[in-house]
Structure formats: structure tokens, C-alpha cells
Amino acid sequence: MSTLGILAILTLLYWFYALIEVQRNIHLLSTLPPSTKLLEKPPLVSVIIAAKEEEGTIRETVQHLLSQHYPRLEIIAVNDRSQDATGVRLDELRQWSEGKSDIHTKLQIIHITQLPKGWLGKNHALYQGYLQARGQYILFTDADILFAPSTIQDAVTYMKQNEVDHLTLTPHMLAKGALLRGFVHFFLFSFSLFVRPWRANRESAREPGIGIGAFNMVSRKAYEAIGTHQAIALRPDDDLQLGIFLKRAGFRQKVLSGKHLLQVEWYRSLQEAITGLEKNLFSGFRYSYTVAVLACLGQLIFFIGPWLGLILLWDWRGALLAVAVCLQIWLYRKLMFHLMSQRGNEAYLLPISAALLLYTIVRSVWLTWKQGGIIWRGTFYSLKELKKKPSPTNK
Known part of the structure; x- marks a missing residue:
């Protein structure tokens, strides 16, 4: 032959x-269900965003987070050495939110001017956000994600009811133009066949874990037990590694579809997509x-x-x-x-x-x-x- x-x-x-x-396994990757009732004692959730040269998206992302229905929330936005107007936009948002009587969510801004040795910038920024966070649950997210108003409420309710230590959600990915859309969707397709994310939903710690940068919500105890972002300080794929470390350490993890709750325009052009992916x-x-x-x-x-x-x-x-x-x-x-x-x-x-x-x-x-x-x-x-x-x- x-x-x-x-x-x-x-x-x-x-x-x-x-x-x-x-x-055989696609049923394991279900959609995050809506919460049917409010928790009696909702835990404080700290949302941490690392932003570098994100002046075009950071305002909308933070405003969506400030509009969350969840009653106990703090937002920590970290400006990581940005050379554009990201820091200015964040300071404006803080002043704007403090002047609104209907916004009760605390918005804290951290400006980083120097990067210490042994860290990637984003990982260091997220870690600095954690040092200021007070929440029982910590949500790491990106500076270009748009949240539906019920997202955090639904996520916390699911985690509490199912005793989950780490919840990560897949977003709806926007892409303009057939060629860009085809490339972005193919990357997701081949990545799914390679990683098989549904395996993370099996209880065995021998199954590989996963984390998605758009939405990584983790209990404080689990995050601290794996060594925080200090353990993945030099990983460009920090979101994925966070999930891998948590699952390997034996914490209960779930990956669900958040296509109805999260939206992101990952890249604005095909050239930008290729350039972005070739770095990591x-x-x-x-x-x-x-x-x-x-x-x-x-x-x-x-x-x-x-x-x-x-x-x-x-x-x-x-x-x-x-x-x-x-x-x-x-x-x-x-x-x-x-x-x-x-x-x-x-x-x-x-x-x-x-x-x-x-x-x-x-x-x-x-x-x-x-x-x-x-x-x-x-x-x-x-x-x-x-x-x-x-x-x-x-x-």
C-alpha cells in the first residue's frame, strides 16, 4: 500500500x-444556567481587570460591570504601564461612578509604572489586583469583555449550589468579515479538538484543567492554595495555566458556555489575529x-x-x-x-x-x-x- x-x-x-x-462528551459542556433566586448571604466578589493600551475598550467593559445585578461586588482595574489614555479613562470612570447615586459598586484603580523582574506584565497586574482584593471569590477577566447584567449573579449562584472552586466560561466571539471569522472560529475548533475542554468537567484530577481569560472565577482559598499568579508569573497563557494548576491540585472545576452572557471582539483584523497569536x-x-x-x-x-x-x-x-x-x-x-x-x-x-x-x-x-x-x-x-x-x- x-x-x-x-x-x-x-x-x-x-x-x-x-x-x-x-x-460522547459534548453534553458535558453545557450552558451556564440562569439563577432562579438570590442567595441569602451573597459573598463578596472581587473583579480584577488588567489593562494595557486598552483605551478603546476599557470604558465599556467597566460600565458593563458597574451595571451588574449582583449586590456585593468590587471592581479593581489595573492600568499596567499603558502609554495611551487607558489610565485617564479609568480615573474618569471612577469619578463618574462616584457621582452616580444608583451605582453602589466600588471601583478601585491601580496604576503600575514599573515591572519587576520575573513577571509578565499582565500576570503581575492581576497579582497586584489580588493583593487589594477583599472578596471570597475572585473574577479575573480581560479589558475588552462585555458582560450581561446577570452574569456574575448566575456564576456565583452556580458555584455555591454546585460547590465549585473554579468556574470558567466561553464567550461569544465577534469577528467582522468572513476570512477573520473563519480563522478565529477555526482556531477555537482546532483548540477544542486538541484540548477537549469538556474533560475538565469530569471530577478526576487526572483529567486536564482549563481556564479562559474572558471569565476565570475562583474561590480565594483555591487561588491562594496553588500559589496565586506567582506560580505562573512568566506564562503568556496564564488563563489556561490557572485552570490547569487548579484542576491538578484537586479543586472542583467547571467549564461552561457563557455565549449568552459574555461577548468579545477578540481581534479586529486578520493581521491583528495572526500577530496576536504568534506571540503566545x-x-x-x-x-x-x-x-x-x-x-x-x-x-x-x-x-x-x-x-x-x-x-x-x-x-x-x-x-x-x-x-x-x-x-x-x-x-x-x-x-x-x-x-x-x-x-x-x-x-x-x-x-x-x-x-x-x-x-x-x-x-x-x-x-x-x-x-x-x-x-x-x-x-x-x-x-x-x-x-x-x-x-x-x-x-
Whole structure:
């Protein structure tokens, strides 16, 4: 049998495996239910936002948080060395909120001017926010997320009723234009097949954990037990690592869909998306060239290969790859609908999106190697620093 024949069989088997995995487990990734009644003694929740050069989005994000229905809330916005008007916008928001009689949520602003050695800027900013936080629960979120008014109320009620230590939510991701939408959605699709986020909802600590930057709500006791952000001080994927550390330490974790409660425009253009991802994709492979090469081969063989075979091979191998293409499209549409209520009509762009992601991975590895590290939000971090292994604290 030829090499192409073997690859065709392996590719089809992979997509059948993916189909079975999704069909058997997608029910584990449910939607955050609405709260039916108010808690008798609602705990204080501290919302911490790290903002660097976010003058265009920070105002709307904070205003949405100030409009939450939840009765016991404090918001701590950390201006992380911004060179634009982010700090000014935050100070204006604090003055504005203090002058409103119908706003009872405390808004605290922290301005950071220097970054100490051994920290990524965002992680340091979130940690500084935690040092000022008084809440029993801490919500880490990004500076461009729009919250529905009931979001925090629903989240806290769910965590209390189900004895959950860490709740992370997937947002509805906005993207303008078919090509950008296809690329962003494909990244979510391939990431889901790689990480299989539904596994985090199984009780076993052996299952991998997950965290999503749009919404990471954690109990103070769990956050402090794993060593806070000090344990992941140099991780660009801090949101994911926070979830991994919490699950590994044995805390109860849930990942749910928040598509009806959270909204974000992740990137405004395709170029911005590629540039943004190339800075931290390599970190997702633990800065291992071997893992990165395997990831590239996986994209090429299992995601792009079936489409090429569909066009170029007019025999039984092409027929097998045609079935693989059909399974890929079907799974893509199913996951898009389940995660974001999107029909996945841009599925015809799957091979283009896969090729763009492959290019982004290669460029991420190459740039990191060439520079000897990464430039993250205006600061350079050496590969030697980034490879330092943190040591999580067990429960």
C-alpha cells in the first residue's frame, strides 16, 4: 500500500475518533444556567481587570460591570504601564461612578509604572489586583469583555449550589468579515479538538484543567492554595495555566458556555489575529520544538490534507478523504453551534483557515527562536526565563 493510502486511512480514522469523542462528551459542556433566586448571604466578589493600551475598550467593559445585578461586588482595574489614555479613562470612570447615586459598586484603580523582574506584565497586574482584593471569590477577566447584567449573579449562584472552586466560561466571539471569522472560529475548533475542554468537567484530577481569560472565577482559598499568579508569573497563557494548576491540585472545576452572557471582539483584523497569536502559540507547546513540529504535521495531515486529496486524488484514497472532509465540516458546524450558537456557514474556508493557523504556528516558533524570546505587550522576555518551570502548590 502506498504512503498516501496509509495517510488517507489514518486521516479518516482520526476524524471518526474525533466524531465519537465529541458525540460522547459534548453534553458535558453545557450552558451556564440562569439563577432562579438570590442567595441569602451573597459573598463578596472581587473583579480584577488588567489593562494595557486598552483605551478603546476599557470604558465599556467597566460600565458593563458597574451595571451588574449582583449586590456585593468590587471592581479593581489595573492600568499596567499603558502609554495611551487607558489610565485617564479609568480615573474618569471612577469619578463618574462616584457621582452616580444608583451605582453602589466600588471601583478601585491601580496604576503600575514599573515591572519587576520575573513577571509578565499582565500576570503581575492581576497579582497586584489580588493583593487589594477583599472578596471570597475572585473574577479575573480581560479589558475588552462585555458582560450581561446577570452574569456574575448566575456564576456565583452556580458555584455555591454546585460547590465549585473554579468556574470558567466561553464567550461569544465577534469577528467582522468572513476570512477573520473563519480563522478565529477555526482556531477555537482546532483548540477544542486538541484540548477537549469538556474533560475538565469530569471530577478526576487526572483529567486536564482549563481556564479562559474572558471569565476565570475562583474561590480565594483555591487561588491562594496553588500559589496565586506567582506560580505562573512568566506564562503568556496564564488563563489556561490557572485552570490547569487548579484542576491538578484537586479543586472542583467547571467549564461552561457563557455565549449568552459574555461577548468579545477578540481581534479586529486578520493581521491583528495572526500577530496576536504568534506571540503566545509556542508557549502552548511548552516551548518544545518537537511538540510544535507534531502540531504542524497534525494541521497539515488531518486538517489540510483531506481537502487536497479531495481535489487531487480520483481513486479510493480520494473517496476516503472526501468522507474525512464531510466529517470535518459536520464537527465544525456542531461545535460552533454548541459553543457560540453559530451555524458555521464559513466552513468552506476551513482549508484556508487551517493553512493560516499552520503559518502562524511556524512563524511563532521561528520568531521566538530568532529573538531568543518573545515581545509581549512591549516588553521582551527571554526564552530562558519563559522556560522556567513553576511549581504549583497541592491542596
